[in-house]
Amino acid sequence: MQPLLHEACESLSIILGEWRGSGRGHYPTIDDFEYTEEVIFGHSGKPFLAYGQKTKNAVNGDPLHSEQGFLRATGETALELVVAQPSGIVEIHQGSFASNESACVINLESIYVETSPTAKSVERVHRLLRIEGDTLTYDLSMAAMGQPLQHHLAATLERQ
Amino acid sequence: MQPLLHEACESLSIILGEWRGSGRGHYPTIDDFEYTEEVIFGHSGKPFLAYGQKTKNAVNGDPLHSEQGFLRATGETALELVVAQPSGIVEIHQGSFASNESACVINLESIYVETSPTAKSVERVHRLLRIEGDTLTYDLSMAAMGQPLQHHLAATLERQ
Numbered sequence: 001m002q003p004l005l006h007e008a009c010e011s012l013s014i015i016l017g018e019w020r021g022s023g024r025g026h027y028p029t030i031d032d033f034e035y036t037e038e039v040i041f042g043h044s045g046k047p048f049l050a051y052g053q054k055t056k057n058a059v060n061g062d063p064l065h066s067e068q069g070f071l072r073a074t075g076e077t078a079l080e081l082v083v084a085q086p087s088g089i090v091e092i093h094q095g096s097f098a099s100n101e102s103a104c105v106i107n108l109e110s111i112y113v114e115t116s117p118t119a120k121s122v123e124r125v126h127r128l129l130r131i132e133g134d135t136l137t138y139d140l141s142m143a144a145m146g147q148p149l150q151h152h153l154a155a156t157l158e159r160q
Numbered sequence: 161m162q163p164l165l166h167e168a169c170e171s172l173s174i175i176l177g178e179w180r181g182s183g184r185g186h187y188p189t190i191d192d193f194e195y196t197e198e199v200i201f202g203h204s205g206k207p208f209l210a211y212g213q214k215t216k217n218a219v220n221g222d223p224l225h226s227e228q229g230f231l232r233a234t235g236e237t238a239l240e241l242v243v244a245q246p247s248g249i250v251e252i253h254q255g256s257f258a259s260n261e262s263a264c265v266i267n268l269e270s271i272y273v274e275t276s277p278t279a280k281s282v283e284r285v286h287r288l289l290r291i292e293g294d295t296l297t298y299d300l301s302m303a304a305m306g307q308p309l310q311h312h313l314a315a316t317l318e319r320q
Contacts, residue, residue, distance in 0.1 A: 003223075044214075044223045048246040052228070054204075063163075063204045068212070068228035070246035072276065080276040082250050084242040086208040086230035090250035092276050112274045116232065116240040116252050 003045030008073035012049060012097065014104045015041045015071075015129075019136050022058060023155025029145045034058035037155055039136065041071070048072045051083070081108050081127070088119025093127065104131040124149050134159035163205030168233035172209060172257065174264045175201045175231075175289075179296050182218060183315025189305045194218035197315055199296070201231070208232045211243070241268050241287070248279025253287065264291040284309055294319035 005013060019039040026032045035055040042050045049071040055064040069083030069091075081093040095108035106129040113122050124143040129136065136157045143149040165173055179199040186192045195215040202210045209231040215224040229243030229251075241253035255268035266289040273282050284303040289296065296317045303309040 044226070046223060046246065063206060066204070069244040072246065072248055074278045080248055080278060082244040082248060082276060084229040084244040084250060086206065086232065088232055088240055088242060090242050090244060090252055090274070092250055092274055094277065114250070114252055114272045114274060116242060117254065118234045118240060
């Protein structure tokens with residue numbers, strides 16, 4: 001039985017569900033790339049949403065990135081995001097959101113980024129998500145590998 | 161189509177699958193508690209395993225803890241674990257494993273634990289997992305809330 005959504009997450013209910021689409025990535029240290037993506041936001045009745053995503057190479061379908069984490073509703077419009085990535089990275093973000101019945105904007109800035117001993121270095125991440133009706137778009141900027149913070153990923157997904 | 165297991169994960173194949181069971185927790189700052197648990201280890205053909213777990217209160221079924229992360233095979237017997245928890249905690253562990261066809265021992269020590277601004281403090285975590293045939297047992301020790309590193313959780317799960 002699906003539990004009731006926690007009242008702290010009610011203003012985030014527009015995010016819940018499964019999203020699919022595609023995106024493009026670029027960064028000075030790598031070749032440009034295109035990907036397909038699945039994102040899922042779920043809940044267990046507690047004051048956070050579970051978040052998971054997977055991307056695949058748009059050309060050959062090989063798995064690329066994935067991440068798993070939790071979006072914590074910590075105040076009326078305040079959020080925290082904790083994320084783990086198989087590339088050996090963990091992130092903690094602080095941010096805020098604004099939403100109504102048909103749209104939502106979430107703005108998250110990393111306050112901690114740590115990488116495992118064998119991972120590539122990442123220093124800072126900025127995540128901006130927008131939902132308008134059944135469309136989710138995001139931009140992700142990153143300071144990594146000694147490069148300054150700059151745009152890295154943009155994607156558009158549709159509610160499934 | 162399920163991809164082939166990456167060769168770096170072959171010695172960890174005994175972990176793969178879904179596990180269910182129960183455990184007990186204790187810590188100086190809280191009441192003792194009992195829980196039921198589901199653990200899943202999966203893979204995508206890359207050199208890591210996806211890890212997720214959920215626990216519920218053994219008495220009333222309420223959701224308790226959950227965590228999501230990735231177990232990275234970084235050497236012949238070397239591992240890294242990255243984990244995010246909805247309580248606002250991220251952990252990076254380093255460790256090692258020993259395995260044969262019917263048994264596996266995994267020993268992981270946190271090298272980095274960070275908590276979000278609204279989370280309770282955790283300083284250090286030690287995770288010890290054992291698999292013998294279709295039984296998985298683990299012990300987790302933790303230094304948190306100003307307490308020294310000490311035993312916190314023990315559980316026994318069966319392969320589903």
